Amino acid sequence: MIPENASEIACDNNRIRIELLGRFVIEDNRQNFEEILNGITLSGTYDITDWTFEAVRVLFKICHQTNQRVTLKQESRYFMVVQYPSELMLDIFAEAIATGKF
Template identity: 40%
Template sequence: MTSESHRNNLGTYEERLRIESLGPHITRDMSEQFAEMIRESISSGVIDITNWTVDGVGALLQACSEGNLRVTLKYENRYFMLSFHIPPQSIDTVAQSIILGTL
């Protein structure tokens, strides 16, 4: 691993930690900006969404769907890898289902 690739991996790790720490505080008013931050920062990996708001999870789902991101969602001890496009009108329902454990 070169020092450049190590720096890139570290940057991705730091971005993921920043996004994970913001997720529990996202409101509907912030969700579009949060989705944009996710699209610009992450292209793959595992994101721990435990304790996130529904709006935060919805923004992540929106970013993944629009940005064609390959992200695995971790909620407590469950993992989700969504390999399909979620219609915009269904994002809140899917986010709520993940948090409630009904998906």
């Protein structure tokens, strides 16, 4: 018997996995992280505290390409991007978020 909240459990498991992996993404494994994010529907709030620049960049890229909206939590601050910047500005935006300068 499948629990009624099975889809919620799957979403929570994906969110937890993504939040943990985001702390370790570097240029060498960026493609793998991108494939993981491409394989799921992103929704809800993701805690990006201690994420690498590469991970934040990939998250923004995927959300921009697939027109998905997520809420980001970084320490005690929350962000919800209403309109993602153009491809050229995504790196600057991701760096500002990842380094806490935004």
